[in-house]
Amino acid sequence: MSQPAEIVVEQLTKAYGKFLAVDNISFAVPKGMVVGFLGPNGAGKTTTIRMLTCFMPPTSGTARVGGFDVFHDSLKVRKNLGYLPENAPLYLEMRVAEYLHFRGRLRGMDRGSIKKRIDEVTELCWLSDRKRWPISKLSKGYRQRLGIADALLHNPPVLVLDEPTVGLDPSQIRETRKLIANLAGLHTVLLSTHILSEVELVCRKVIIIGRGKILAQGSPEELKQQCAQRGSGARLVLELRGPADQIRTALAALPGIEQARIISDNAVCAVELSGKLDGAMREQIAAMVQQRGWALREMRSAGASLEEFFVQITDPGAAAAA
Amino acid sequence: MSTTLALARREITGLFYSPIGYIVLAIYLLFVGLLFSLLVLQPGAIADPGPMFQWNHLILIFVVPFMTMSLFSEEYRSGRIETLRTSPITDFQLLMGKFLGAMGFYCVVIASSLIFILILSLFGRPDYMTVLTSYLGLVLMGLLMVSIGLFFSACTQHQILAAMSSCVTLVALGILFQAISYFLGSALGVSWAWLRTLRHVLRYLAIEPHMVNFSRGILDSQNIVFFLTGAGLFLFLTYVVLESRKWR
Numbered sequence: 001m002s003q004p005a006e007i008v009v010e011q012l013t014k015a016y017g018k019f020l021a022v023d024n025i026s027f028a029v030p031k032g033m034v035v036g037f038l039g040p041n042g043a044g045k046t047t048t049i050r051m052l053t054c055f056m057p058p059t060s061g062t063a064r065v066g067g068f069d070v071f072h073d074s075l076k077v078r079k080n081l082g083y084l085p086e087n088a089p090l091y092l093e094m095r096v097a098e099y100l101h102f103r104g105r106l107r108g109m110d111r112g113s114i115k116k117r118i119d120e121v122t123e124l125c126w127l128s129d130r131k132r133w134p135i136s137k138l139s140k141g142y143r144q145r146l147g148i149a150d151a152l153l154h155n156p157p158v159l160v161l162d163e164p165t166v167g168l169d170p171s172q173i174r175e176t177r178k179l180i181a182n183l184a185g186l187h188t189v190l191l192s193t194h195i196l197s198e199v200e201l202v203c204r205k206v207i208i209i210g211r212g213k214i215l216a217q218g219s220p221e222e223l224k225q226q227c228a229q230r231g232s233g234a235r236l237v238l239e240l241r242g243p244a245d246q247i248r249t250a251l252a253a254l255p256g257i258e259q260a261r262i263i264s265d266n267a268v269c270a271v272e273l274s275g276k277l278d279g280a281m282r283e284q285i286a287a288m289v290q291q292r293g294w295a296l297r298e299m300r301s302a303g304a305s306l307e308e309f310f311v312q313i314t315d316p317g318a319a320a321a322a
Numbered sequence: 323m324s325t326t327l328a329l330a331r332r333e334i335t336g337l338f339y340s341p342i343g344y345i346v347l348a349i350y351l352l353f354v355g356l357l358f359s360l361l362v363l364q365p366g367a368i369a370d371p372g373p374m375f376q377w378n379h380l381i382l383i384f385v386v387p388f389m390t391m392s393l394f395s396e397e398y399r400s401g402r403i404e405t406l407r408t409s410p411i412t413d414f415q416l417l418m419g420k421f422l423g424a425m426g427f428y429c430v431v432i433a434s435s436l437i438f439i440l441i442l443s444l445f446g447r448p449d450y451m452t453v454l455t456s457y458l459g460l461v462l463m464g465l466l467m468v469s470i471g472l473f474f475s476a477c478t479q480h481q482i483l484a485a486m487s488s489c490v491t492l493v494a495l496g497i498l499f500q501a502i503s504y505f506l507g508s509a510l511g512v513s514w515a516w517l518r519t520l521r522h523v524l525r526y527l528a529i530e531p532h533m534v535n536f537s538r539g540i541l542d543s544q545n546i547v548f549f550l551t552g553a554g555l556f557l558f559l560t561y562v563v564l565e566s567r568k569w570r
């Protein structure tokens with residue numbers, strides 16, 4: 001990694017009694033990058049985040065945020081950190097600007113800069129027209145945005161967002177993702193989520209956690225490659241009209257194809273191929289199909305999506321059964 | 323300091339935004355009014371508001387728990403404690419902010435009884451220095467009551483449980499201890515040494531004997547020390563509870 005890391009986690013562990021919620025994990029988040037922290041529910045995402053944000057101390061191991069230890073320099077860490085907890089809990093009886101003002105005071109900002117920053121963050125989070133509204137009157141989407149505005153208020157170098165798009169409608173989700181993507185470069189962002197498409201859209205690096213352990217990390221492309229290398233990755237699906245068993249044997253006979261499987265055989269026959277499926281191979285398949293006189297309707301690549309990878313590594317049992 | 327004040331201010335405004343604040347204020351005024359009209363404002367009596375202050379704690383022990391119940395409980399329940407504790411504030415600032423906020427509201431509540439002093443001054447000339455020491459006594463007693471409420475609020479995420487626990491504690495301090503000590507002294511009539519000691523301890527822990535002096539215009543260091551050490555003890559316990567919650 002060329003850039004210095006803003007968040008460094010080393011052998012971090014959190015035990016609740018005998019249960020290890022987070023089991024000896026290590027990772028780093030490079031400066032100015034949006035990193036996805038991905039895992040199924042109950043994987044230890046929130047626990048990890050709570051240790052990073054100094055809400056609870058680790059059982060063992062260390063974590064540094066912006067160069068400060070979360071245990072020994074907790075106040076300095078919290079100064080440099082903007083945090084959006086899950087569900088963005090707020091004081092419902094306060095008004096938007098009033099709440100942000102209160103949060104600014106808690107962070108030791110002076111009145112002048114609070115006022116300026118309130119204008120900036122409400123603009124950034126599409127809240128300008130709601131500044132005078134009581135928070136209790138805001139919809140879930142607006143509350144979530146207010147939570148993000150609060151996290152951004154003191155312009156912290158590091159942002160930790162715990163499931164920022166939960167409970168939003170599709171257009172709000174898209175807007176929020178756009179907002180987060182825009183934060184890259186200016187802020188280092190750790191984005192916790194269990195939604196895969198979010199990570200693929202927004203993050204340049206993904207850390208996948210499951211049952212308290214880190215299962216994989218890398219860019220989305222790298223993870224897809226890893227997935228392909230695991231064998232069950234890349235597949236090609238063909239839809240063509242012709243006799244099913246002839247099609248299957250002909251395709252299976254091609255050099256490089258490991259397996260040809262008929263998925264459906266109604267009027268049109270669908271075949272799934274796995275094996276070496278690079279560009280040349282696909283041309284060869286097309287030529288062969290045309291030569292035999294089978295009408296080709298569709299040829300598409302399937303699998304090797306991040307989703308498949310995610311399911312595979314977080315639940316090996318389910319992947320084997322599929 | 324400014325973060326502590328910001329927290330305190332939010333706490334006071336929070337109480338004024340909610341119906342609880344006004345209900346507390348109304349109930350307090352109603353019962354102080356009863357004390358005033360039954361014990362103070364009598365034809366031919368001297369203009370002495372003393373009884374109104376001496377028995378004020380009987381109202382406050384049922385009123386203060388409702389002011390303090392949400393201080394921490396509601397933060398736990400709503401999850402806002404996470405935004406608070408991940409802000410760059412120390413647990414001590416958090417504690418003091420909550421405490422000062424509740425004390426601020428408490429002062430507003432007891433100040434509302436000034437209306438009765440005003441009414442009294444229309445009919446006679448009460449001793450204003452005594453009124454002053456009485457209010458000082460109420461504020462000192464408030465330190466103890468609010469810190470007890472704060473402690474129980476920090477112990478649980480259920481407001482009602484917090485209110486009930488602090489109410490029970492305050493009833494013990496405000497009524498039970500004194501009643502038991504009175505019963506031991508007069509009804510039994512025996513003079514075992516340990517019983518006498520118990521009686522004295524209970525009497526020392528009761529609130530009313532400490533309020534009498536203030537309502538008579540006497541500032542006794544023993545009374546002041548009682549309220550201050552009591553408040554200090556419960557604030558310390560609250561701090562310990564806050565610290566320990568982190569490790570769960």
